[in-house]
Structure formats: structure tokens, C-alpha cells
Amino acid sequence: xxxxxxxxxxxxxxxxxxxxxxxxxxxxxxxxxxxxxxxxxxxxxxxxxxxxxxxxxxxxxxxxxxxxxxxxxxxxxxxxxxxxxxxxxxxxxxxxxxxxxxxxxxxxxxxx
Amino acid sequence: xxxxxxxxxxxxxxxxxxxxxxxxxxxxxxxxxxxxxxxxxxxxxxxxxxxxxxxxxxxxxxxxxxxxxxxxxxxxxxxxxxxxxxxxxxxxxxxxxxxxxxxxxxxxxxxxxxxxxx
Numbered sequence: 001x002x003x004x005x006x007x008x009x010x011x012x013x014x015x016x017x018x019x020x021x022x023x024x025x026x027x028x029x030x031x032x033x034x035x036x037x038x039x040x041x042x043x044x045x046x047x048x049x050x051x052x053x054x055x056x057x058x059x060x061x062x063x064x065x066x067x068x069x070x071x072x073x074x075x076x077x078x079x080x081x082x083x084x085x086x087x088x089x090x091x092x093x094x095x096x097x098x099x100x101x102x103x104x105x106x107x108x109x110x111x112x
Numbered sequence: 113x114x115x116x117x118x119x120x121x122x123x124x125x126x127x128x129x130x131x132x133x134x135x136x137x138x139x140x141x142x143x144x145x146x147x148x149x150x151x152x153x154x155x156x157x158x159x160x161x162x163x164x165x166x167x168x169x170x171x172x173x174x175x176x177x178x179x180x181x182x183x184x185x186x187x188x189x190x191x192x193x194x195x196x197x198x199x200x201x202x203x204x205x206x207x208x209x210x211x212x213x214x215x216x217x218x219x220x221x222x223x224x225x226x227x228x229x230x
Contacts, residue, residue: 002155002156033214034214034215034216036215036216036217038157038217045207045220045221045222045223046157046207046217046220047220048212048216048217048218051212051213051214051216051218052213052214052216057218089156089157091157091215092215093214093215097174098174098177099171100159100171100173100174101147101159101162101215102159103156103157103158103159104156105156106156106157
């Protein structure tokens with residue numbers, strides 16, 4: 001069971017802005033560990049979208065942005081496009097027990 | 113072209129073993145921490161294990177520690193995952209991934225399906 005909680009789904013019309021929350025705790029996001037975000041299109045491997053809270057790898061449009069505050073993080077998608085319809089996962093490090101990287105529960109973004 | 117190509121997945125009975133491979137090309141393999149991440153429909157994405165660039169440091173998820181062994185052959189640019197004492201809950205698509213820092217997985221393979229069933 002994931003220690004990072006995301007809403008199961010979010011939706012928006014083309015051109016709108018949507019945000020996805022990622023809620024953690026004091027043993028992960030709240031301990032200042034970085035948050036990464038991944039996009040997964042159907043039938044494909046995840047793709048790194050945001051790393052170290054706010055950074056975009058080369059080639060990722062600036063419509064995607066990340067933020068972090070306290071024990072939570074958020075991914076925002078501005079100017080929603082049809083090709084943004086996918087599953088999105090947050091990820092961080094958790095220092096409880098033996099310590100491990102942990103992923104969020106995942107959010108399905110639907111473009112209406 | 114940068115590529116990670118997994119192989120070795122398949123159907124195995126509970127208690128059995130399997131060895132996954134991940135052949136890398138197009139980048140300096142030995143410079144990067146490499147990880148295995150698995151995905152199940154019910155449990156989503158789960159980090160499994162990581163190994164340092166030199167191979168002298170490894171980490172494991174609690175769920176696989178003592179049963180799985182990660183290794184690498186930098187001369188062959190290949191990552192491995194030896195999986196023993198397999199359980200039904202190990203059924204998943206297994207991905208190898210390149211870590212660009214602090215668990216940021218930039219390059220991923222296409223995944224290989226492991227099914228544990230009698």
C-alpha cells in the first residue's frame with residue numbers, strides 16, 4: 001500500500017489547467033526528500049516529467065510544473081491537451097523502516 | 113540511440129526462480145545507478161532494488177530482501193535481477209530504469225512480464 005496519496009482521477013476541458021495533489025507524511029515529503037512526477041501513457045513505460053520537485057527534463061513542455069510544500073506536492077498541467085490524457089504518479093523517498101523509494105497511488109487525467 | 117531492453121520474464125511456479133536482464137546502449141552505463149521497478153494493476157508502481165554504478169552498493173525493498181539479488185556487468189552494459197522463492201504477489205511487469213539522481217528515473221526499458229502461478 002502506497003504511502004503517497006493521490007486523487008484517483010481528475011478531468012478538464014482542453015485548454016484548462018488541472019492540478020494533481022500528492023499527500024505524504026513526515027517520513028517522506030515532509031522530511032525534505034525530493035518529489036518526482038511521471039506520466040504513463042497506456043501500454044508504455046512511465047516517463048519522467050518533473051524531477052527534484054520543480055525541474056523539467058529536456059523535452060518536457062513548460063505546461064507541466066511541480067511544486068512542494070510541507071508534506072504535500074502538486075503537479076499542474078496548464079493548457080490541457082488531448083495527448084495529456086494519461087496516468088500520473090508522484091514519487092519520493094521514505095525513511096521509515098529500512099528506507100525506500102515510494103510511488104503515489106496514481107491519478108488518471110481525462111481530457112473532456 | 114539510448115535504449116534499455118529487458119528480457120527474461122515468463123511464467124514460473126510459486127517457489128521458483130527467474131533471472132531478468134536489462135541490456136543498455138547509447139550511454140555510459142557504468143556512470144549511473146540503475147534500478148528495478150515493478151508494476152501491478154492492483155498495487156501500482158513499486159521500487160524493487162537499486163545498484164550503484166560500480167556495483168559495490170545495493171539496496172532492496174523490504175518485500176524482496178533476501179529473495180532477490182541485483183547485479184550488473186559494466187563490461188556488457190547489462191543489469192540483472194535474480195529472483196528466487198517467487199510468490200504470487202511478485203507477479204508484475206518489471207522495468208529497469210536509469211537513475212539520474214535521488215531516485216529520478218529518466219530512462220526506462222519497455223518492461224518484461226513476470227507471472228507467478230501454478
